[in-house]
Amino acid sequence: xxxxxxxxxxxxxxxxxxxxxxxxxxxxxxxxxxxxxxxxxxxxxxxxxxxxxxxxxxxxxxxxxxxxxxxxxxxxxxxxxxxxxxxxxxxxxxxxxxxxxxxxxxxxxxxxxxxxxxxxxxxxxxxxxxxxxxxxxxxxxxxxxxxxxxxxxxxxxxxxxxxxxxxxxxxxxxxxxxxxxxxxxxxxxxxxxxxxxxxxxxxxxxxxxxxxxxxxxxxxxxxxxxxxxxxxxxxxxxxxxxxxxxxxxxxxxxxxxxxxxxxxxxxxxxxxxxxxxxxxxxxxxxxxxxxxxxxxxxxxxxxxxxxxxxxxxxxxxxxxxxxxxxxxxxxxxxxxxxxxxxxxxxxxxxxx
Ligand SMILES: Cc1cc2nc3c(=O)[nH]c(=O)nc-3n(C[C@H](O)[C@H](O)[C@H](O)COP(=O)(O)OP(=O)(O)OC[C@H]3O[C@@H](n4cnc5c(N)ncnc54)[C@H](O)[C@@H]3O)c2cc1C
Numbered sequence: 001x002x003x004x005x006x007x008x009x010x011x012x013x014x015x016x017x018x019x020x021x022x023x024x025x026x027x028x029x030x031x032x033x034x035x036x037x038x039x040x041x042x043x044x045x046x047x048x049x050x051x052x053x054x055x056x057x058x059x060x061x062x063x064x065x066x067x068x069x070x071x072x073x074x075x076x077x078x079x080x081x082x083x084x085x086x087x088x089x090x091x092x093x094x095x096x097x098x099x100x101x102x103x104x105x106x107x108x109x110x111x112x113x114x115x116x117x118x119x120x121x122x123x124x125x126x127x128x129x130x131x132x133x134x135x136x137x138x139x140x141x142x143x144x145x146x147x148x149x150x151x152x153x154x155x156x157x158x159x160x161x162x163x164x165x166x167x168x169x170x171x172x173x174x175x176x177x178x179x180x181x182x183x184x185x186x187x188x189x190x191x192x193x194x195x196x197x198x199x200x201x202x203x204x205x206x207x208x209x210x211x212x213x214x215x216x217x218x219x220x221x222x223x224x225x226x227x228x229x230x231x232x233x234x235x236x237x238x239x240x241x242x243x244x245x246x247x248x249x250x251x252x253x254x255x256x257x258x259x260x261x262x263x264x265x266x267x268x269x270x271x272x273x274x275x276x277x278x279x280x281x282x283x284x285x286x287x288x289x290x291x292x293x294x295x296x297x298x299x300x301x302x303x304x305x306x307x308x309x310x311x312x313x314x315x316x317x318x319x320x321x322x323x324x325x326x327x328x329x330x331x332x333x334x335x336x337x338x339x340x341x342x343x344x345x346x347x348x349x350x351x352x
Pocket of ligand 1: 026028030031032034069095104111160162238
């Protein structure tokens with residue numbers, strides 16, 4: 001591990017002053033410190049932002065929920081207003097990582113976490129994201145975990161976050177602060193597609209800090225479900241995941257939100273599939289059609305073609321469970337999530 005300067009920011013302004021291309025902010029450290037040890041990230045300076053007053057969750061007058069950048073994944077998942085109004089987000093958070101990691105991981109750190117592509121994490125491999133222009137060993141390598149959607153000739157690395165999949169379905173706004181003041185960015189525009197610049201992952205300048213995330217007002221009354229399919233039932237990243245919210249009028253779908261994880265290079269809103277659901281009855285055939293549409297543009301590589309069917313199954317089941325919850329008049333499907341995200345979320349059972 002390389003040596004770096006270390007300091008603690010005392011205010012947001014003070015943190016932003018430190019920000020530059022050679023500096024990294026550290027919050028929970030669960031992504032950053034791993035990557036520094038692997039020599040993938042090489043900051044000359046690390047600024048600890050944990051003393052900043054960014055740990056509040058606040059209901060705004062317009063019904064939105066503002067979440068401080070340093071609220072931990074555990075606190076957010078168990079926050080009473082999140083559990084009541086955004087159970088989809090709570091489920092997605094609890095499906096991620098482990099209890100210990102969630103206790104450390106923060107909201108902004110989760111938004112900013114880097115891909116788990118093994119070629120990105122191995123400095124001996126070619127990776128355009130880690131080293132622009134060096135190539136992409138994943139394209140013709142072991143690409144079982146890689147993206148079906150949103151990839152390019154330069155990068156097919158998956159965006160790994162569960163939380164961000166729920167955010168894509170819910171809708172949110174990020175508050176960023178830098179030396180020239182505060183600005184807001186829609187969550188949908190924050191993460192970038194790789195294109196020919198996969199090293200540019202998001203819309204955040206080096207001297208800016210994420211200070212808050214504000215969730216859109218809840219979609220109500222609606223039913224929702226987050227389903228994560230993975231190689232083992234906990235402490236594992238998604239092979240495919242789906243976040244679904246449905247608003248029904250009787251049997252008919254009047255609003256649909258659908259986002260995918262584990263299969264795309266950024267948190268993936270399936271807008272065309274959503275449009276196809278509206279006006280349709282909440283039945284299996286509608287869900288299967290939406291799944292076909294969502295994966296229509298999938299571009300599998302040698303080892304990840306199985307994820308096309310897996311993602312479709314995730315979509316159908318998430319929509320089915322969201323619709324059951326909507327019909328019962330509870331927002332959340334009450335089937336099987338526990339604090340570890342275990343239950344019926346393993347690949348094996350989903351294929352049964
Ligand atoms: C073994 C393991 C398993 C995991 N499994 C999952 C999983 O299943 N699902 C999932 O979604 N995630 C998973 N994660 C990832 C985990 O959720 C992230 O590591 C965590 O959310 C990052 O938050 P942090 O606060 O620790 O970020 P840090 O490591 O402190 O920072 C991460 C990045 O964000 C930047 N950053 C942090 N705060 C700010 C800010 N306020 N403004 C600007 N930049 C900032 C840092 O500079 C750094 O680049 C796993 C991680 C590990 C180690």
